[in-house]
Amino acid sequence: MKPIEGVHYFNRRFPKLGIEPLALSELFRRVPPDHFDHPQRPAFHLLMLFSSGATTHFLDFERLRCTAGTLLHVRPGQVQQFVPGAEVEATVVLFTPEFVLPDEAANHPLVRGSALDHAAASGAINLDADSYGRVCAGCAAIIDEYKCSDGSTTCANILQHQLHVLLLQIARCSDRHEAPLLSSYHRTVRHFLTEVEAHFMRTRRVEDYADRLGCSTKALRRACVAVRGLPPKMMIEERVILEAKRLIAYTPWPIEAIAETVGFGEATNFVKFFCHHAGMTPSKFRMRFPGRSRPE
Secondary structure, X not given: OOOOOEEOOOOOOOOOOOEEEEEHHHHXXXXXXXXXXXXXXXXXXXXXXXXXXXXXXXXXXXXXXXEOOEEEEEOOOOOEEOOOOOOEEEEEEEEOHHHOOOHHHHOOOOOOOHHHHHXXXXXXXXXXXXXXXXXXXXXXXXXXXXXXXXXXXXXXXXXXXXXHHHHHHHHHHOOOOHHHHHOHHHHHHHHHHHHHHHHOOXXXXXXXXXXXXXXXXXXXXXXXHHHHOOOHHHHHHHHHHHHHHHHHHHOOOOHHHHHHHOOOOOHHHHHHHHHHHHOOOHHHHHHOOOOOOOOO
């Protein structure tokens, strides 16, 4: 059974450096012509700031319209697909999760985890002229430093801090304010989502996550409702459904194997769960993606 095609980060110039800025056209040129014809799951972050043209980008079943001034953020583990032949240009910044400044080094909550949660939170945002100029300047600073980089630790540290500034600019453009981000509710939800990402295939019990966070289920519910407007149970189930949709649409795996992968002992229970959340059976959902998930 073939999984969704994964793409690993690789910097040809500096293999140990966790960031690389380049033009989208250059990214297209460096890979085979059919490389982007199929859905992919990158293991790194992609920030794409579009400067010309127009295209549609598919990101976890969302159809995102990208034109000049659009900022797109693809996170590790998300499934994306480019539209082949689109005449667009964008500044692309590729970076690994480990390259983002850790909390203790940045001394600010808008860093690993939280900065990335709030940068282009919906996948894509359309920037106004002022915001576009600020994000452009942040990307340009990274490009200039990268061009003169010698691969040293000093250059890597500079690039790391420049990325941090860029993420802060993007977070501000996303109409989110600093005060709520500093609240204990946001910290709780951030840690909760980290735990969900690591364990959603093994448990869907809110009590298990509350225990891991060292709080009560009531406290966890208050935080989730305040920050996301959803109870933790629904947030866990949303993550399970997203992974199930990815596997149904983009792999030829039988439903029984998918059910087991996302934590269901019985396929019938998974089908009921999927129907409840998606409004259709897994088989009908798969039919929406002809040619992508047929067994070979």
